Amino acid sequence: MFSFFKKKPVAPEAPAAPVVAPTPAEAPAAIQVPDLLPIEEPAEKKQSWMARLKAGLSKTSNNLSILFVGAKIDDDLYDELEAALLMSDAGVDATEYLLDALKRKVKENKLLDAAAVKAALKQLLIELLTPLQHPFELGRHTPTVMMISGVNGAGKTTTIGKLAKHMQTHGQSVLLAAGDTFRAAAREQLMVWGQRNNITVISQASGDPAAVSFDAVQSGKAKGVDVVMIDTAGRLPTQLHLMEELKKVQRVIGKGMDGAPHETLLVIDGNTGQNALAQVKAFDDALKLTGLVITKLDGTAKGGILAAIARVRPVPVYFIGVGEKIEDLQPFVAAEFVEALLG
Ligand SMILES: Nc1nc2c(ncn2[C@@H]2O[C@H](COP(=O)(O)OP(=O)(O)OP(=O)(O)O)[C@@H](O)[C@H]2O)c(=O)[nH]1
Ligand SMILES: [Mg+2]
Secondary structure, three states, rough: OOOOHOOOOOOOOOOOOOOOOOOOOOOOOOEEEEOOOOOOOHHHHHHHHHHHHHOHHHHHHHHHHHEEEEEEEEHHHHHHHHHHHHHHHOOHHHHHHHHHHHHHHHHOOOOOOHHHHHHHHHHHHHHHHHEOOOOOOOOOOOOOEEEEEEEOOOHHHHEEEEEHHHHHHHOOOOOEEEOOOOOOOOOOOOHHHHHHHHOEOOOOOOOOOHHHHHHHHHHHHOOOEEEEEEEEOOOOOOOOOHHHHHHHHHHHHHHHHOOOOOOOEEEEEEEOOHHHHHHHHHHHHHHHHOOOEEEEOOOOOOOOHHHHHHHHOOOOOOEEEOOOOHHHHHEEEHHHHHHHHHO
C-alpha cells in the first residue's frame, strides 16, 4: 500500500538515533512516498484527483484527441500533431522527437488506423516521461533537510504546507524554516499556518535567509525531527544577486549538517509555458536540483512542458499539484499523467 512512511523504525525522541554515514549496508531503509493519498478512501480520492488532473489538462487533451477522430494517417495528420504538441508547451525538441519516433513506429508496425496511432503516441509519451517519475524518499537522514526554491508565486509556500501535512499524517515530525525573509507577510503567513497545524516554524526578524536556514537545521538536529523544510523567497533566475543569495543559503545549510540539503526542489507554476524550462535550467545550474514540483495543473496549464523537461533537463518530478487542497498534491505518475492527456 502507500504506507512507506509507516515503515520508519519507530524511535520517538531517541536522541541516540545513529548518525551513520549512509553506506549502502548501514543506511536505514529509505522511506518512499509512492503515494501520499490518505489511507482511508483511496479509491474515491484517486478518482477525484484524476478528474481534476483531466479537467486541468483538458485543453491539450481535446486538441490532441480531436486530431485522431476518423483521421487518415498522412502528412496532414503529422503537421497537425506537430502544431498541437508545440501548443501544449512540449517545445521543439520534444515535439520533433515524438513525431520522428511516432512515424517510425507507424511504419514498423504498419499501423493503419488513427486509434492505433494515438495509442502509439500515448506509449511514446509514457516512455518519455517515465524517467521523470521518482518516489520521494524520506528516512535516510535525520532530519531530511529540504530546500524549496522557485520564482515568485509559483506555489512554494502552499506546497510546503501540503507536504508538511501529508508527512504529519504519515507520522513524520516536521519543522519549517521561514527562509522567505523578503516580505514580513510571508514570514507571518508561515507562522500562522504552523500554529494552526501544530508545526514549529523557525523564523527571524533579522532578514537573513541563510541564518534562519542554519538555525532551522540546528534545531531540527537537536530535536531529532524527521524533516526540515526551508521555504525561500521567490526570485527570477535573471536576478543574479538573488540567485547568489540562494546558493549561499544552500551552502550554509550544508554547514549546519553534512550532506544537507538532501533535497533541493524547484516549484514551477504549470501555467508558465516554455519559460518553465528556462527556470529548470537556471535553478539547476545554480543549485543542482534534486527534484521538481509542478503546481497549478488545474488552471490553464497545457502539460506538454513535462515532455520538454524530460528531453532537455530531466530533473525528477516528485509531485504535481492540481489545486489548493491538501489532496490536490500527489506524486507524479507518468502513466496517470499521460492518461489525463491522451486518455
Ligand atoms: N489553482 C492552484 N493554485 C495554487 C496551487 N498551488 C498554489 N496555488 C496558489 O498560488 C498562489 C501562490 O502560492 P504561494 O504558495 O504563496 O506561492 P509562493 O511560491 O510561495 O509565492 P512567493 O513566496 O510570493 O514567491 C496562492 O494563491 C496559492 O493558493 C495549485 O496547485 N493550484
Ligand atoms: Mg512563499
